[in-house]
Amino acid sequence: MKNLNSFRIAIAAASLGLIGAASALAGAQNPVVVELFTSQGCSSCPPANANLVKLSGDPNILALSFAVTYWDYLGWKDIFGREEFTRRQVTYEPALGHSSPFTPQMVINGRTSTVGQDLGEVRGLIAAEKPLAGPAVSLKGDTVSIDGGGKPGSTADIWLVRYDAGLVKVPVARGENAGETLPHAHVVRELTHLGFWNGKPQSLTIPAAKSNQKRALLVQERNGGQILAAVTD
Template sequence: MTGPKTTLGRLAGAAFAALAATVGAASAQPLTVVELFTSQGCSSCPPANANLIKVKDQPGVLALSFNVTYWDYLGWKDTFGRQEFTQRQVNYEPTLGHDGPFTPQVVVNGSADAVGAKPGEIQNLIAQSLINKGGRTKGPDVALAGGKVSIGAGKAPGGAADVWLVRYRRGVVEVPVARGENTGRTLPHANVVHSLQRLGRWNGQATTLPLPAASGGLSTAVLVQSPGGGPILAAATN
């Protein structure tokens, strides 16, 4: 005979198992890559920076700040700006339907974008990307270990994809700005990217590439991405 306590125990156990399964499924989901193209010389960028800070620790999200260089002429040279970051943004614009780069701009998984400055705008893009994942071909598994990046077999749209190595500073850094549109302000930045390097190609076959050691306390992320500013197929971070 089953008593009330036994029944409650079974119900609690079932609820715990369902919760564990949900958490496990969420943790197994591919990373959602959120890229913010920003500049210390752009007066409209601080709200987008603040919005990226709000999502940077969200499970399943890889948030990255890429500082661009095309506002340096206004009188303040962005301390994190690099030409290769500007070029990465430029590569996105045709497929996203834009004539040229602008700041701030948030790109999610290389396939959807928004200005990112309004409250909740980045979170909405993330939510939409999770919905869209149900209709997309699953990307390859990516693992970082033992000085190597291992990419599993899968479908490479167009026959090949680029493998990008990203080094970034995890957390928030405050930058005082002395000139330009943000003169006198101290601007927070989340997960600032310090370098971007193409490691090689993935053609759908299981692939292993050497992973250079990080220095200076930087974190590592690897992106598998369709060439020319296409969708991000898979990502991993340490």
């Protein structure tokens, strides 16, 4: 009887392991999207950068670091900053209840935001998120497929994001963080608008991945609305 019980326990444990693996795989295909808007010229940003580094290791989270440009005048120009990243943050603010952009700011699934300095708070907001309500999206090779389920209330944007696969450390010579070496995870290098999704099945061919970079595709309500679907390679 003891051997039989041990066998049953082993089978149960294996089953739970398979369920957990399946859950992680499903999460990787439809992750919670956490966008950090940050600047190397912002003295308040390093704690949020460090928290994004921790989140970037979770397969159920798509962590993205967008470097903005409006603090460049403080003495250090962010080496990753791009005006289109600043515009993306500015577009988010009205729906999130903010009159102007600020750093650091983590935007979660386009629905809610926080400064991102308290990792426990960030994880609490992530845990409270509902599953993305949009279509199933798959990325195979250089082809993205979007199915016809979860029709949007109106036309949705399709965004291609290219980001660094790992960690980048940047020594800052001037400005508010002078003398510090700041770690960054999943630094976004390019943000490209690919077109629109109107609820019908759609396939897109996207550029091949670059060395040491990954690609992500976001289907998102227009004008900085909620993210409906996400996938990364």
